[in-house]
Amino acid sequence: MKLKYPQNSLNVLLTDDDIDDRFFFEKALKEIPIASNLVVVNNGEELMDYLARNTDNLPDVLFLDLSMPRKTGYECLIEIKEDEKLKKLPVIMFSTSFTHGVGLEESLKNTLFKMGAQDYIRKPGDFKKLKQVIHQALIRVIEKDNLIDEEKSDKRIK
Numbered sequence: 001m002k003l004k005y006p007q008n009s010l011n012v013l014l015t016d017d018d019i020d021d022r023f024f025f026e027k028a029l030k031e032i033p034i035a036s037n038l039v040v041v042n043n044g045e046e047l048m049d050y051l052a053r054n055t056d057n058l059p060d061v062l063f064l065d066l067s068m069p070r071k072t073g074y075e076c077l078i079e080i081k082e083d084e085k086l087k088k089l090p091v092i093m094f095s096t097s098f099t100h101g102v103g104l105e106e107s108l109k110n111t112l113f114k115m116g117a118q119d120y121i122r123k124p125g126d127f128k129k130l131k132q133v134i135h136q137a138l139i140r141v142i143e144k145d146n147l148i149d150e151e152k153s154d155k156r157i158k
Contacts, residue, residue, distance in 0.1 A: 008035075009035040009036050009037045010035065010061065011036070012037065012060065012138075013038075013040075013047075013059035013061070013062045013063070014041070015041050015047040015064050016040070016063075016094070022040055022042075024127060025063070025134070026040070029134060031131055032131055034135065034138050034139075039059065043069060044068050044070055044071025044073065044075060045071050047062075047071075048076060051080070055085045055086070059089070060145075061090045061118075061137075061138065062091045063092050063094045063121075063134075063137075064093055066093055066094070073094075073095070077091055077117060090118045090144070091116065091117050091118055092141075093112050093121070094121050095123060096123040118141065118144070121133050121134075
């Protein structure tokens with residue numbers, strides 16, 4: 001299957017309370033070969049307010065930090081997946097904090113997937129690796145969208 005990149009820019013929403021993480025995410029996003037528009041909100045409360053105001057113009061993907069004050073990424077993920085207007089929004093959980101041990105991190109990933117997250121990324125400390133994980137995550141979002149589009153067109157053909 002040939003990957004079709006979006007004809008227009010990919011609309012990316014980042015929710016992260018850490019100013020440095022937001023800076024490096026934006027810088028990395030500008031350096032990867034996928035055209036994108038980035039909107040940033042600083043915490044879970046701002047995220048849910050933003051989504052409520054923009055239900056007719058949702059982003060293509062949401063990168064959501066797990067550990068934030070006021071409203072955590074977990075709480076936001078639950079609210080998003082329970083809302084009919086928001087539940088199809090691809091959510092990539094994004095965090096520097098992680099449980100120690102491969103088994104515990106795998107358990108966290110499985111829990112997040114069961115809650116409706118499309119992906120889980122541990123924020124790497126290295127900028128080059130950060131660009132790679134963001135790029136790979138966006139490719140997975142585009143691939144999933146392409147598969148959905150193909151299924152829709154297959155159904156129209158039958």
